Amino acid sequence: METFQNIFNTAAFQNFDLLSSLRSSVNSLQTAGLMDVVDVLIVAYIIYRVMKLLKDTSAARLVKGIIVLLLVMLLASVAGLTTISFILRNSLGIGVFAVIVIFQPELRRLLEQLGKGNLSRLLTPADNKDEIEEAIGATVAACADMSRSRTGVLIVFERRERLGEIVATGTLLDADPSPELLKNIFFKNSPLHDGALIMRDGRICAAGCVLPLSGSQNLSRDLGTRHRAAVGMSESSDSVLVVVSEETGAISVAIGGMLKRHLSPEVLKKVLESELLTEEKPEKNRLTALRNIWKGGAGK
Numbered sequence: 001m002e003t004f005q006n007i008f009n010t011a012a013f014q015n016f017d018l019l020s021s022l023r024s025s026v027n028s029l030q031t032a033g034l035m036d037v038v039d040v041l042i043v044a045y046i047i048y049r050v051m052k053l054l055k056d057t058s059a060a061r062l063v064k065g066i067i068v069l070l071l072v073m074l075l076a077s078v079a080g081l082t083t084i085s086f087i088l089r090n091s092l093g094i095g096v097f098a099v100i101v102i103f104q105p106e107l108r109r110l111l112e113q114l115g116k117g118n119l120s121r122l123l124t125p126a127d128n129k130d131e132i133e134e135a136i137g138a139t140v141a142a143c144a145d146m147s148r149s150r151t152g153v154l155i156v157f158e159r160r161e162r163l164g165e166i167v168a169t170g171t172l173l174d175a176d177p178s179p180e181l182l183k184n185i186f187f188k189n190s191p192l193h194d195g196a197l198i199m200r201d202g203r204i205c206a207a208g209c210v211l212p213l214s215g216s217q218n219l220s221r222d223l224g225t226r227h228r229a230a231v232g233m234s235e236s237s238d239s240v241l242v243v244v245s246e247e248t249g250a251i252s253v254a255i256g257g258m259l260k261r262h263l264s265p266e267v268l269k270k271v272l273e274s275e276l277l278t279e280e281k282p283e284k285n286r287l288t289a290l291r292n293i294w295k296g297g298a299g300k
């Protein structure tokens with residue numbers, strides 16, 4: 001206890017801005033009213049939503065980097081390393097500009113949403129129904145075309161379980177899905193056509209990703225690694241996968257370790273809508289899917 005007192009009395013701590021602001025914070029806490037509590041709760045909720053939004057994205061790594069820099073600044077200040085803390089404090093201003101430049105697309109989207117009067121969407125749990133609907137439409141249209149042209153397709157629709165590790169194996173895109181872009185990505189000579197495309201919250205998150213292969217013995221022998229990867233991914237996560245066979249043009253869907261083959265574009269649309277747009281819990285969703293489309297067996 002005494003050692004603590006000594007540390008607090010050192011010159012470094014006496015000059016330390018943070019400590020004085022901490023003291024004034026404690027003082028203001030004693031005089032805090034109901035509106036102050038509401039104020040703090042709103043800010044805490046906004047920070048929570050932003051952190052949730054950034055989870056498993058490249059932005060999360062950047063935020064971690066900023067936190068590390070702030071900690072170093074704090075330590076340098078406590079230890080009295082004036083040069084380091086001077087440099088860090090001054091580079092913080094540049095950092096703000098850098099963040100604005102790096103997150104320009106995200107900030108633009110945020111302002112567009114504000115302009116559309118969708119402020120409530122920023123504060124309430126994520127509801128990307130419109131975007132997901134658009135992604136389903138683009139996927140179905142593109143798959144119908146690619147089924148006719150016998151182009152191999154592997155698309156993962158991420159749900160509650162975030163697939164950060166899988167995304168990291170491919171190339172980040174963050175693009176609006178359109179049938180043209182999807183066909184371009186899977187076009188045979190395109191650099192990203194090999195591997196899987198990850199659809200996150202109605203946007204193309206990444207392409208050229210490597211998925212885990214299924215070890216299931218129940219899969220038909222005529223299915224190769226594209227279909228095994230689809231089943232494998234659906235076994236190890238709650239994601240929904242769409243496959244178009246390069247060999248036959250057949251459209252398939254994998255959910256919960258099962259594969260339903262030879263779907264028409266209309267059925268594909270219905271399955272994706274019931275899986276991705278309903279509010280049901282994943283477990284219940286899976287049962288509904290089984291009841292609705294798994295009457296013909298598991299891709300045998």
Ligand SMILES: Nc1ncnc2c1ncn2[C@@H]1O[C@H](COP(=O)(O)OP(=O)(O)OP(=O)(O)O)[C@@H](O)[C@H]1O
Pocket residue numbers: 152153154193194195196209210211212213222223224225226227228229244245246247248
């Ligand atoms: N683990 C994996 N993760 C992502 N994509 C994969 C994986 N394994 C294979 N693929 C994709 O599948 C392609 C190979 O497909 P393959 O012909 O072996 O499978 P298939 O199930 O018979 O499909 P198709 O009927 O389209 O030929 C690869 O070029 C690659 O794009």
